[in-house]
């Protein structure tokens with residue numbers, strides 16, 4: 354039995370507001386208990402309204418570290434950069450006081466940048482308090498792409514790496530991604546999915562039927578130790 358709580362909205366702005374409030378509450382709780390909070394967000398197009406709402410949340414952002422679940426290996430000057438997205442939409446207003454830990458390093462390939470990235474990640478107070486995942490219509494989440502060259506390593510329950518490079522036909526540029534064990538250590542897991550096509554993909558992944566059995570997102574749903582809160586709107 355999968356541990357999933359689904360929150361459906363008819364209006365995506367209402368979803369963004371509700372998700373931002375839930376995430377903010379978890380960050381406040383972490384600050385109250387541990388004096389700091391660690392948030393990992395996804396990039397792509399889905400989280401834009403959510404980022405805008407969360408950027409106004411009233412909490413002590415100076416105690417919050419923000420990073421990405423995964424990143425495209427492009428400089429911040431690229432429109433494809435998730436860091437650029439987070440900086441422009443999330444790290445503004447109240448959230449401008451947060452500390453951002455980017456994944457992309459000044460190196461040509463993710464492999465070349467791995468040592469520098471691992472050194473930078475030592476600053477993170479893992480485990481994550483909150484992880485917000487997205488999902489693609491091919492069933493990928495984070496950079497766990499179907500057919501990804503390091504997919505098995507990234508999903509390996511016994512894997513020791515915090516991050517791994519990933520290349521896949523559907524990924525565009527090379528990626529860097531937190532591995533599944535690190536993401537599943539999170540104290541709270543959210544999956545933000547919008548649109549009818551993705552609803553069907555997620556339903557197939559939940560049922561584990563046909564193609565759904567092999568969708569990488571199913572590994573998250575199956576192995577999560579905390580409930581996965583799915584936030585969906587059409």
Ligand SMILES: O=C(O)[C@H](O)[C@@H](O)[C@H](O)[C@H](O)COP(=O)(O)O
Pocket residue numbers: 395396397398399400422423424425435486487488489493494495496
């Ligand atoms: O960098 C990325 O692409 C992401 O972090 C990725 O995992 C994303 O969440 C999905 O691809 C959904 O992307 P959209 O929101 O653009 O559909």
